[in-house]
Amino acid sequence: MASPAVGASRIRRAAEGAMAVIHTAPPNADAAPAAWRHPAWRRLMRSPLFWLGLGLLAFLLAFSFIGPHFYHKDVNTVDVARSLLPPSATFPLGTDVLGENELGRLMIGGQVPIIAGFLCACAAALVGGAVGVVSGFGGRAADASGMRLADAVMSVPQVVAVLVGETVFGIRTPVLITVFALTSWPLTARLIRAETLSLRARPFVEAARASGSGRTALVLRHVLPNLLDPFVATFTAQFTNAILVIALTSYIGAGLGPPWNWATMINANRDALLSGQWWLIVLPGVLFALLVNAVYLIGEAIRAAFNPQTYRRARRRSAA
Amino acid sequence: MNTSLGYIAGRVLQAVLTLVAVSVVTFLVLRFLPGQAPAEVLGSSQPGPLAYLAWLGRIFSPGDLAALAAITAPTLELLALSSVVALLAALGLATVQARLAGSLTDRLLGVAANVLYTLPAFWVALMLVWVFADDLPWLPAVGPQPVPSTGLLDWPLHMLLPVVTLALATIASWSTQFRAAIEEALRADYVRTARAKGLPERAVVRRHALRPAILPVITMVGMSLPTMFNNVVAVELVFVMYGLGSALAGIVGNLQSGVSGYLVLVIAAITVLGNLLADLVYVLADPRIQFSD
Numbered sequence: 001m002a003s004p005a006v007g008a009s010r011i012r013r014a015a016e017g018a019m020a021v022i023h024t025a026p027p028n029a030d031a032a033p034a035a036w037r038h039p040a041w042r043r044l045m046r047s048p049l050f051w052l053g054l055g056l057l058a059f060l061l062a063f064s065f066i067g068p069h070f071y072h073k074d075v076n077t078v079d080v081a082r083s084l085l086p087p088s089a090t091f092p093l094g095t096d097v098l099g100e101n102e103l104g105r106l107m108i109g110g111q112v113p114i115i116a117g118f119l120c121a122c123a124a125a126l127v128g129g130a131v132g133v134v135s136g137f138g139g140r141a142a143d144a145s146g147m148r149l150a151d152a153v154m155s156v157p158q159v160v161a162v163l164v165g166e167t168v169f170g171i172r173t174p175v176l177i178t179v180f181a182l183t184s185w186p187l188t189a190r191l192i193r194a195e196t197l198s199l200r201a202r203p204f205v206e207a208a209r210a211s212g213s214g215r216t217a218l219v220l221r222h223v224l225p226n227l228l229d230p231f232v233a234t235f236t237a238q239f240t241n242a243i244l245v246i247a248l249t250s251y252i253g254a255g256l257g258p259p260w261n262w263a264t265m266i267n268a269n270r271d272a273l274l275s276g277q278w279w280l281i282v283l284p285g286v287l288f289a290l291l292v293n294a295v296y297l298i299g300e301a302i303r304a305a306f307n308p309q310t311y312r313r314a315r316r317r318s319a320a
Numbered sequence: 321m322n323t324s325l326g327y328i329a330g331r332v333l334q335a336v337l338t339l340v341a342v343s344v345v346t347f348l349v350l351r352f353l354p355g356q357a358p359a360e361v362l363g364s365s366q367p368g369p370l371a372y373l374a375w376l377g378r379i380f381s382p383g384d385l386a387a388l389a390a391i392t393a394p395t396l397e398l399l400a401l402s403s404v405v406a407l408l409a410a411l412g413l414a415t416v417q418a419r420l421a422g423s424l425t426d427r428l429l430g431v432a433a434n435v436l437y438t439l440p441a442f443w444v445a446l447m448l449v450w451v452f453a454d455d456l457p458w459l460p461a462v463g464p465q466p467v468p469s470t471g472l473l474d475w476p477l478h479m480l481l482p483v484v485t486l487a488l489a490t491i492a493s494w495s496t497q498f499r500a501a502i503e504e505a506l507r508a509d510y511v512r513t514a515r516a517k518g519l520p521e522r523a524v525v526r527r528h529a530l531r532p533a534i535l536p537v538i539t540m541v542g543m544s545l546p547t548m549f550n551n552v553v554a555v556e557l558v559f560v561m562y563g564l565g566s567a568l569a570g571i572v573g574n575l576q577s578g579v580s581g582y583l584v585l586v587i588a589a590i591t592v593l594g595n596l597l598a599d600l601v602y603v604l605a606d607p608r609i610q611f612s613d
Contacts, residue, residue: 152338155592157549160584163568167580168349240438241547247440248554252569266443273450281450285443292438 044305053297060291064110075104086277096269096280105265106283112261113246113291116173120242123181125235128188129227135189136196137219147193150186158183158241162249171258176249180242187241188234195230199223229307236299240292247288262287324603335596342588346581347372379582388586394464395552395563396590401479402486403541403548410491411534414498415525421503430496437492442554445485449558452481463559482559489551490544497540501533508532535605542598545591564590 044050068075077100085095092103135146158180165179166172199205200223208222250263258264262284269280351371378384413433417426436444453461464478505511506529514524553565560566568583 148334151334152341154543154546155338155595156342156584156588157546157591159550159553160568160587164346164349164580164584244438244440245550248442248550251440251442252553252557263440263442266446270446273446274454278450281443281446285439285447288440288443289435289438293435296434296438 040306044301047301047305049297050301050305053294053299053301056290056294057298060110060114060287060294064107064114067107068104071104071107075101075108087279094277094279096265097272098268102280102283105260106262106287109260109262109265109284110287110291112173112250112259113243113263113288116177116246117239117243117291117295119177120180120184120246121235121239123177124184124188124238124242125231127181128185128234128238129192129231131185131189132192133196133219133223133227135193136200137215137223143193146189150189153183154186156183158245159248159252162245163252166249166253171253173259176246180245184238184241188231188238191230191234192227195227196223199226229303232299232302236296239295243288243292327603328600331596331599335592338592339585339589342592343376343585344372346584347375350375350581375581379585384582388582390466391563391567392586392590394561395556395565397479398463398482398486398552398555398561398563399545399548399590402483402490405483406487406490406494407537407541409487410494410498411530413491413495414502415530417495417499418502418506418529419521419525421506430499433492433495436488437496439489440554441485441489441551442558444488445481445555445558448481448485461559463556463561465560466562482555482561485555485558486548486551490548493544493547494537494540498533498537501536502529505529505533535602538598538602538605542595545594549587549591 079100080098082095083097085091087094091101094102096102096105131146131150135143161183162176162179165175169175205218205222208218213221246261247263250258250261251267253264265284266281269277272278272280351368379388413429417429420426449461452459459481460478461481462478463482464475502525506525508528511524511528514528515521519527549565552563553569555561556563556565557569564583564587568580568587
């Protein structure tokens with residue numbers, strides 16, 4: 001520890017500490033009765049936030065993926081003669097600028113954000129988790145190179161990377177997900193690394209090492225299970241971020257070819273705001289917020305249920 | 321002192337290396353994907369390293385430099401103004417929340433901040449235009465335009481909605497983090513001492529809790545620059561402003577000139593230098609940072 005990097009890493013750590021209050025479960029590796037009977041699962045099943053989030057998510061999934069099978073009247077029939085009709089029995093939410101059934105369009109419009117959002121968040125979590133654990137456990141050279149690379153990648157705003165990627169490779173969802181995976185891992189990696197470093201120094205990890213655990217076994221049995229909390233926390237953050245980036249790049253590229261979704265709908269109908277059909281703009285935005293918050297609620301409920309510290313604190317607060 | 325100079329030198333070197341890496345990657349993307357930028361812009365007749373240097377050098381040609389400066393200035397104004405607004409608002413909000421920690425007000429403000437954070441910035445911008453420029457015709461629906469100003473209040477009025485939109489998108493994440501920092505500081509021993517000696521709560525918060533809580537905030541502001549820039553693109557598009565963000569949005573499907581590469585460089589430079597500045601201010605502001613030798 002004899003370099004200016006010490007100061008830098010200390011500053012980063014202070015910032016990370018402020019950015020996410022992380023709690024770690026105590027070692028629980030050996031007690032493994034039937035998993036579903038674990039108190040954490042029971043706590044989760046009793047959490048109203050969990051059911052609220054799950055209900056919202058189930059509604060949005062049904063709305064976007066099942067709904068279009070049963071409700072597809074005039075969803076793809078452009079007819080400018082009936083553009084911007086007010087809500088009626090035939091069109092419950094009226095029609096958009098192109099004269100298409102707005103309710104039907106809203107259903108289809110959710111498919112791309114939901115699928116791409118989950119794939120983006122998973123990609124970021126996998127890449128970031130791997131880099132984080134390797135940085136935390138793989139020795140100083142791996143750590144330094146991983147974190148400097150993270151700094152460099154983080155310095156380019158993601159929308160810039162996505163726009164350049166789309167310009168070069170075309171406006172397609174796989175391009176979006178790949179660019180997102182390549183640019184969003186640093187956040188997850190930093191948090192997982194910080195947590196791995198702190199776990200490494202814990203007595204129970206030391207005890208496992210002293211009793212002859214190899215490095216792989218140590219990581220798999222003692223470190224990974226305790227990374228659940230920061231992992232879930234960054235997954236929901238990455239999902240939010242992915243949805244916002246998808247929305248923004250779709251809004252920018254509307255008309256150039258990103259698949260139809262709530263953001264391209266907002267762009268296509270934005271003049272309707274001034275002519276009185278406000279719901280054409282308001283509703284897609286509300287659906288975005290519902291989607292992101294559903295995932296956030298589920299994530300927070302999982303963290304609260306599986307993390308004794310959060311769980312106890314919440315109980316203390318409600319008792320007070 | 322020497323060691324902190326060493327740290328600063330190291331940090332500056334790291335920033336320069338980051339920028340070099342970004343420029344090399346940008347150049348490679350432009351050069352090795354055929355059919356994008358015309359050959360003469362990237363000098364593909366020359367060997368790679370020379371072509372890279374020539375391309376990089378051309379950013380300083382008077383024409384390109386002036387064009388870049390003209391679109392960079394409005395973006396910097398937007399970023400700086402909304403950072404200040406967001407910082408003050410988030411500090412105020414977080415102080416209220418931390419003092420009422422656990423109360424209904426605290427939780428409602430927390431939920432509101434979280435919901436605000438999840439809304440796309442372009443949607444928030446459209447809503448603000450709808451309410452304040454259309455429904456109640458109080459404010460102009462566009463940002464400042466590059467035409468001669470018509471009055472003293474012209475620029476501030478046009479700037480109001482863009483700044484508020486960008487600040488709203490930023491306040492949410494900052495206030496959550498401030499709140500955690502202030503709440504932690506309020507639990508410290510010296511705060512208990514300050515309370516025990518009979519200091520009024522206001523003074524306890526202002527003098528003893530807020531100051532240490534501001535330190536991590538400095539780093540956080542630097543680290544939020546890339547995310548803020550995402551929202552700059554949205555704000556500049558909706559409010560029809562001529563800045564880096566709207567110029568960037570214009571390159572989709574069109575990388576016809578080397579200038580689009582320069583855009584990426586300028587944006588990366590802003591975020592890297594912002595981060596560097598934040599880290600340096602942190603070093604100067606925190607008396608506890610000791611540089612081990």
